[in-house]
Amino acid sequence: MCLGIPGKIVAITGDLAEVDFSGVAREVSLLLCPEVHEGDYVLVHVGFAIQRLDEREALETLELFREMERSWDE
């Protein structure tokens, strides 16, 4: 239940951001993590950004996610 998914901020409007999760766009609240910019990677939980992620490591995580998904789907 504490799953957090990394995504990339595409656009920000007020307290809301459009976040890209490997090609799927979702609206995410920035109320808990306001100091972010377009292009930043954030960790998202139940529709809220809860932390900004280091970009290089976020990319690595995304790659691992995809790899794990592939192996779970088998």
Added chain:
Amino acid sequence: MSEIQSDERRVASVVEEIAGLVDGGFQAMEVCGTHTVSIFRSGIRSLLPEHIELISGPGCPVCVTPIGEIDRAVRLAHRQDVVLLTFGDLMRVPGSTSSLSMARAEGSDVRVITSPLDTVEIARGEPGKKVVFFAVGFETTSPAIAAAVREAQKSGIGNLFVLSSLRLIPPALRVLLSSGKLALDGFLLPGHVSVIIGAEPYSFLPREFSSRGVITGFEPLDILEGLSMLLRQRNEGRAEIEIQYRRAVRAEGNPRALRVMDEIFIPVDARWRGLGIISDSGLALRKEFGEMDAAEAFDIPYEEVEEPPGCRCGEVLQGLIRPPECPLFGVRCTPMHPVGPCMVSSEGSCAAFHRYGGMR
């Protein structure tokens, strides 16, 4: 392709490192249900030396919710004037006589939401109804719920109520260690709870119990690294709280989220399935938000309910027995027909053992 190969190489090298660090038995508890699932799915157990034992802890919010609290939500759902909202994981958890999904099948208005902000929208769209959010979760989820409560109050919505079953992780760890029943060499501490709370709230582990912990991420590689860090601490005679999951966890946590949580909620004594009442381990709405507290607004006294006969979920949650040691495991209790919550939630250890085969 090359990145995948390099990941595989990294996994292989950490596994080798762990093998070199093991010296005699080593028992670690993975506190968080998301860790449990990742460990099973990725087959990490089969990569580890035999002497390393991973025990699942009480970090599945659905599993530690007492039956009496499920019953209260079901009772509310049965009211004609109520729309009951909750996260999907809770729907099938059996109460003493019914569950939320049964209530829905019988015609109650029960809806699954994915974000606490949905509650504000739904309350706005149902002005003639009382919209109750049955909120379950740990520190990861509580700030988001707090933010939604604040939004609802700001926008003057008067028909949203929160039935809080929110709980805090550190007090539960204290109880586990105080019981003296577990011989643990260390904890893999929950990564996403720690994104919010940081490292300090665990400092009592080394200070009071000479115990150690590593705040760990959820990829297989993270978990292996977390284990290797724990082993190193043990071998070097250190007992500390370290952070493996550095890409997301800062030592101070997320101060903004902590502030929002503190503005709305206050720690109260709470019941945990299997662990009993733990002081200051739950979150209730502060007085200023009292009119949104479903426990105050509705007449739903808590009633103590016996555990289903034979279910040993309590001991599973404390790490005292493995799911297959429960006589009902896989016989009368399966994911299709769960007896206890540890089999309902996909993050429960009984469900994980059942789905992925109960090896070591």
